Amino acid sequence: MAQPQERTPHRATAESLLPLLGGAGNITSVAHCMTRLRLGLVDRSLVQDEALKGLPAVMGVVEDDTYQVVLGPGTVGRVTPEFERLLEEERSAEPAAAPTADGLAAQGAALKAERKRRNATPVKLFLRRIANIFVPLIPALIGCGIVAGLAGLLTNLGWVPAVVPALAAIASGFMSLIAVFVGINTAKEFGGTPVLGGAVAAIIVYAGVAQVSVFGQKLAPGQGGVLGALGAALLAVQVEKWCRRWVPEALDVLVTPTVTVLVSGLATLFGLMFLAGEVSTAIGEFANWLLATGGAFAGFVLGGLFLPLVMLGLHQALIPIHTTLIQQQGYTVLLPILAMAGAGQVGAAIAIYFRLRRNTSLRKTIKSALPAGFLGVGEPLIYSVSLPLGRPFVTACVGGAFGGGFVGLLNQLGSAVGSTAYGPSGWALFPLLKGTSDLGTTIAVYAAGLLAGYIAGFLLTYFFGFSKQMRADLNTPSKDTATATKAVDPTAAQETEAARAPAGDDARQPAAV
Structure with a gap:
């Protein structure tokens, strides 16, 4: 028993x-x-x-x-x-x-x-599948990113014992082979044999590709990065599926892997690596140009729109871009700006807490969800507090926009702030910060951005987040929050359900804000 x-x-x-x-x-x-x-x-x-x-x-x-x-x-x-x-x-x-x-x-x-x-729409389904490829990589990105930060800190302090090269090797090993992991996950997600996807993607990081010329230029190991690996593995899946349909079963174990690796490998070497390399370079240059020229405006727009993107599941399109930037530059400059959306959300929740002093149920929910919000996990505050109320969700977005605008402005002025991994947000992002300035300045810029988001989200929500009727209906100890919300704003519940339906994963992706 x-x-x-x-x-x-x-x-x-x-x-x-x-x-x-x-x-x-x-x-x-x-x-x-x-x-x-x-x-x-x-x-x-x-x-x-x-x-x-x-x-x-x-x-x-x-x-x-x-x-x-x-x-x-x-x-x-x-x-x-x-x-x-x-x-x-x-x-x-x-x-x-x-x-x-x-x-x-x-x-x-x-x-x-x-x-x-x-x-489900085709676009959202495709983005979800792309996210399924990259989300499993987040733990390794975070772990290696923090180790890289520790190695950088020891170097900046002038303390470079034998352990620092060891830390650098630990931090860089995964990134040097990330294309292989992307190939494995891509094949798994799209119905192919994972090891064949990894084998084709491994061509991209093989040092011997430097002996291959395409369009009169020598290839470089790693050219095309994760986008090239993604394309190579997708092609391998299609070739493998074709072989499974036409190759006799008696020959399948020999012919299918060989044809898959050969055809996909040649296409990768003589086409995909070059094209993906051009696209990857363009993504990095555009991100740098956007923040170097757009500055505060670009940061304001990115910080303000991120929460709605999360609600619609469209933030998943950013995951390959983050990965590409990390692989190219060592960090993604977009994530710290997008993380400001969570700061606006926290500020809005604090304002609601003080504005609705007699709504004990809602205040209890906010108290329990705020610690997670400070650490960058905003879903409890979004789904239990701001989104059902309607207006506070909008003011939270605008608060995040102010935080993003501040970080974008400092980027334009020469103090770019980036993250060595995607996924964490809020205070959890501090160990992963890296930028063009020294570590102290980078941390100070990010912290000031969070503070700007907190303050803007608080003030906007406190003064503009409620109508008089909303305050009268919600600021009572007897009414249930959800019931009061429906009474004040009949469309709020419908908007909430519509927003919830396509919501993607947190975490992973940088969905947790």
Whole structure:
């Protein structure tokens, strides 16, 4: 007999979630990202949304290709294993499935497919697949970026013992082979053999390509970078699929890998590397030109539009650009500016906290979500506070725009601030900062940008975030926030649902703001 599971707070949270999600029989898959528990469901109608949102541990729910329960950073990583264990216990205790279970599963799958068909557009689906290629690389980028920062700090302090070259090697090893990992993930995502995608992408970083001439010019190892690796692996997938259709099974194990690597490899060497190299160079030059000439205006626009891009799932298009800039220059100048959107969100939440002094429920939510907001995880504040209220979401965006404008201005004046990895934001970005100035100046510029975002988001929300009627309806201890929101702004709930539907992953990507 199995030993009873110790009832920890995270176990209690899992036990509270499961019945409201329709029970163990309604769960088909379990995963989690930085802040969300991601679930596949058999029958969406069995989920009790309002009851879920009312649980103390739940900061919000998001519906995308999976049903996502926002639990916050740290918590979700501890609740998910408990939830999985609880599922196993429930299923092992259940009797054999009734004859109608397959029919119910088929019905649920059909409903899910229909929902995805109606809500997903080709562009968003493609961007999501591109994000699926790069998001798994974030942990390595963060780890190597922090090690690189430590090596740089020791060098700047004039302390260069034998450990500094070792740290540099640790930090640079992954980046030198990132094209291979992109090739592997691309093939996996688009239905090919991962190792073949990696093999073709490895051509790009092979030192021997320097002996190959294209259009009268010698190729350079790494030319084309991650974009070249992405294109090479995509081509390899198509060649492999063609071979699988036409090559006899008896010869498949020999012919398919050989033709895939040969055809894709030649195309990579004599076309893709050159073209991807030109595109990569253009991206780097454009990013530098944009901030060097646009300065405050470019930063203002980027910082102000990032939250809406996250809500629409379009921020995923920036992930390959961040990766390209990091590979070219050692850091991405875009991420610190985009991170200012989270600062505006935090400032807006603090303003709401002081503006609605008698709304104890909303103030409690803000207090619990603010620590994550300072660390760059803004989804709890977005979905539980600013977005349902309507106006404060807009003032939060404008607050982020002021922070982005400040960082953009300093970039134009010669103090560019960049990040050696994408993903973290807010205070969590400090260990990853790198720029054209010394480390102290770079940190000071980024910190001042955050402060500008906090202050602007606070002042704009405090003075312009509420109408008199909104304050009267919301600033009461008795009314539920969601109910009051609907009464004040009937379109707010509809806008919230429309924004939630296509929301992408946080974290990863720099979605967590």
